[in-house]
Amino acid sequence: xxxxxxxxxxxxxxxxxxxxxxxxxxxxxxxxxxxxxxxxxxxxxxxxxxxxxxxxxxxxxxxxxxxxxxxxxxxxxxxxxxxxxxxxxxxxxxxxxxxxxxxxxxxxxxxxxxxxxxxxxxxxxxxxxxxxxxxxxxxxxxxxxxxxxxxxxxxxxxxxxxxxxxxxxxxxxxxxxxxxxxxxxxxxxxxxxxxxxxxxxxxxxxxxxxxxxxxxxxxxxxxxxxxxxxxxxxxxxxxxxxxxxxxxxxxxxxxxxxxxxxxxxxxxxxxxxxxxxxxxxxxxxxxxxxxxxxxxxxxxxxxxxxxxxxxxxxxxx
Amino acid sequence: xxxxxxxxxxxxxxxxxxxxxxxxxxxxxxxxxxxxxxxxxxxxxxxxxxxxxxxxxxxxxxxxxxxxxxxxxxxxxxxxxxxxxxxxxxxxxxxxxxxxxxxxxxxxxxxxxxxxxxxxxxxxxxxxxxxxxxxxxxxxxxxxxxxxxxxxxxxxxxxxxxxxxxxxxxxxxxxxxxxxxxxxxxxxxxxxxxxxxxxxxxxxxxxxxxxxxxxxxxxxxxxxxxxxxxxxxxxxxxxxxxxxxxxxxxxxxxxxxxxxxxxxxxxxxxxxxxxxxxxxxxxxxxxxxxxxxxxxxxxxxxxxxxxxxxxxxxxxx
Numbered sequence: 001x002x003x004x005x006x007x008x009x010x011x012x013x014x015x016x017x018x019x020x021x022x023x024x025x026x027x028x029x030x031x032x033x034x035x036x037x038x039x040x041x042x043x044x045x046x047x048x049x050x051x052x053x054x055x056x057x058x059x060x061x062x063x064x065x066x067x068x069x070x071x072x073x074x075x076x077x078x079x080x081x082x083x084x085x086x087x088x089x090x091x092x093x094x095x096x097x098x099x100x101x102x103x104x105x106x107x108x109x110x111x112x113x114x115x116x117x118x119x120x121x122x123x124x125x126x127x128x129x130x131x132x133x134x135x136x137x138x139x140x141x142x143x144x145x146x147x148x149x150x151x152x153x154x155x156x157x158x159x160x161x162x163x164x165x166x167x168x169x170x171x172x173x174x175x176x177x178x179x180x181x182x183x184x185x186x187x188x189x190x191x192x193x194x195x196x197x198x199x200x201x202x203x204x205x206x207x208x209x210x211x212x213x214x215x216x217x218x219x220x221x222x223x224x225x226x227x228x229x230x231x232x233x234x235x236x237x238x239x240x241x242x243x244x245x246x247x248x249x250x251x252x253x254x255x256x257x258x259x260x261x262x263x264x265x266x267x268x269x270x271x272x273x274x275x276x277x278x279x280x281x282x283x284x285x286x287x288x289x290x291x292x293x294x295x296x297x298x299x300x301x302x303x304x305x306x307x308x309x310x311x312x313x314x315x316x317x
Numbered sequence: 318x319x320x321x322x323x324x325x326x327x328x329x330x331x332x333x334x335x336x337x338x339x340x341x342x343x344x345x346x347x348x349x350x351x352x353x354x355x356x357x358x359x360x361x362x363x364x365x366x367x368x369x370x371x372x373x374x375x376x377x378x379x380x381x382x383x384x385x386x387x388x389x390x391x392x393x394x395x396x397x398x399x400x401x402x403x404x405x406x407x408x409x410x411x412x413x414x415x416x417x418x419x420x421x422x423x424x425x426x427x428x429x430x431x432x433x434x435x436x437x438x439x440x441x442x443x444x445x446x447x448x449x450x451x452x453x454x455x456x457x458x459x460x461x462x463x464x465x466x467x468x469x470x471x472x473x474x475x476x477x478x479x480x481x482x483x484x485x486x487x488x489x490x491x492x493x494x495x496x497x498x499x500x501x502x503x504x505x506x507x508x509x510x511x512x513x514x515x516x517x518x519x520x521x522x523x524x525x526x527x528x529x530x531x532x533x534x535x536x537x538x539x540x541x542x543x544x545x546x547x548x549x550x551x552x553x554x555x556x557x558x559x560x561x562x563x564x565x566x567x568x569x570x571x572x573x574x575x576x577x578x579x580x581x582x583x584x585x586x587x588x589x590x591x592x593x594x595x596x597x598x599x600x601x602x603x604x605x606x607x608x609x610x611x612x613x614x615x616x617x618x619x620x621x622x623x624x625x626x627x628x629x630x631x632x633x634x
Contacts, residue, residue, distance in 0.1 A: 036353070036357060040353060043422055043428065043429055044422075044424075047422060047424040047425060047428060048424070050595070071392075074431065075388075075392070075429050075430060075431055076428070076429065077428060077429075077430075078417065078418075078419060078427075078430045078431055078432050078510075078511075079431065079432060079510070100395065101395075102395060105360055105361075105364060107361075107364040107365070108364060110395075111360065111364060111393070111394060112360055112392050112393065112394075113392060113394075113395045114391065114392055114395055114396065114431065115395050115396060193395075193396070194395075278367070
């Protein structure tokens with residue numbers, strides 16, 4: 001777990017595990033600690049406590065804790081079981097499901113990692129009660145993404161129910177999480193190692209990763225960067241006449257309703273983002289492979305968009 | 318590659334790859350560099366050269382280069398292809414085949430790693446011509462292991478052909494390598510992630526790893542530690558009356574023919590090895606899971622041998 005979450009939920013979690021040998025590893029809180037250096041400290045503790053291959057790691061926390069713990073489980077003694085217990089909305093609807101684990105490298109986000117599935121993902125929605133507003137809203141960005149890329153019905157539902165979601169209405173929240181997880185699980189089951197359609201989940205992410213790398217990890221929340229990235233990708237889709245201006249407005253509107261940013265942070269020069277996008281894991285050859293929208297509810301993967309189009313959209317946004 | 322092998326074979330290797338973008342990462346030579354720190358330098362280089370998921374790593378060298386490179390391939394951008402080009406006998410008959418990749422931790426050998434298969438293993442037996450005698454003999458330990466654990470016919474062949482193998486007769490060497498690889502491939506194909514019979518390949522290794530940890534990496538060659546470990550395991554098998562004293566003598570004899578050690582190095586106290594054996598990845602609960610011989614050519618996995626028996630054998634050896 002990390003320092004913040006451990007003080008809130010670790011005691012309750014431990015109560016359910018009294019019959020096991022439980023050792024705690026408490027990581028510092030924040031994306032800036034999602035590094036190989038932090039990851040290594042887990043091995044030091046596991047080995048000091050003589051944990052062997054039959055051990056199970058349990059990740060109690062948000063996406064950073066889940067990603068580091070999952071990657072440690074993937075590599076400790078060449079792989080041990082692990083369980084995700086995500087406590088942030090972003091982790092519950094996205095990062096805890098699907099087995100992508102990683103840490104960041106100074107040269108790029110999630111560059112070192114593994115595809116490694118958890119044995120179980122346990123979501124207790126009451127943990128959202130202590131989640132700060134800004135982080136809750138960041139999680140909504142990934143929820144909106146599912147509607148955009150493959151679930152037009154969910155997209156309509158989200159537009160109608162955003163007020164209930166912002167009020168954290170428990171029924172609306174539970175439905176939102178389960179529908180998001182179902183969308184993600186469907187995609188991952190069909191393409192675990194991202195050789196094809198799993199890349200649809202990266203909608204808005206090529207741009208978001210470049211933005212996060214440029215700003216330094218932790219300056220902007222991942223969901224916030226994704227929100228901006230999704231809007232840029234929609235604008236590129238509009239430039240190709242795939243999406244109407246009205247659709248782009250609808251997206252901008254729902255992002256604003258969800259208190260998410262729709263503009264580049266002040267001082268960020270769009271031109272500097274393009275080279276960073278080229279180092280993304282999704283780059284093939286020298287073309288940038290993008291996920292774009294053919295319509296709301298239907299995303300496609302394409303590498304036929306020239307950098308000039310992207311640059312023009314970035315300049316205007 | 319590493320410094321030693323690069324100066325011998327890298328130029329020839331590069332000639333065959335003129336049509337590709339090739340970047341070289343030259344690691345320091347030796348087991349003591351099989352660490353997370355060395356492993357990380359590969360990522361720095363790959364990212365600096367903007368390699369993406371479609372890249373292929375190629376490991377030109379012995380077991381250390383192969384294990385580190387394979388583990389880097391497993392984790393770079395969550396997994397890229399890699400090719401093993403093993404240049405030592407040990408790597409050719411064992412470590413390059415089967416997809417076990419890892420680095421060492423100060424608390425134990427191969428503690429951090431992954432099961433990750435190479436796309437191809439390319440063995441050029443002429444590289445053995447530059448392999449120092451001591452390392453060549455260390456490789457023979459793993460070859461002898463295949464005869465012991467599952468291939469009595471090969472065991473007989475080895476006893477007859479050891480002089481030809483020591484003279485590095487090219488036909489005998491090629492047969493030895495292909496038969497060893499076939500034995501290993503059969504086992505790994507049936508049990509890639511070592512949930513069952515793959516553990517047979519660890520014959521002699523629980524003890525060998527403890528010995529290597531105690532002496533510090535690089536003080537004793539892996540194959541040498543395995544030779545001693547195989548003899549100890551045979552002596553434990555004899556203590557259980559599974560193996561005859563004559564069989565143990567035969568093993569001692571072939572190890573000596575192969576210029577391999579059969580005694581603990583001077584100054585190593587057997588009693589200190591037992592606690593280290595307990596931290597092995599193959600430990601389940603608090604019992605030590607050992608691979609022992611029911612007969613020559615037939616190994617079994619057992620956790621029914623008490624530490625007292627092991628200690629008694631260690632004291633006497």
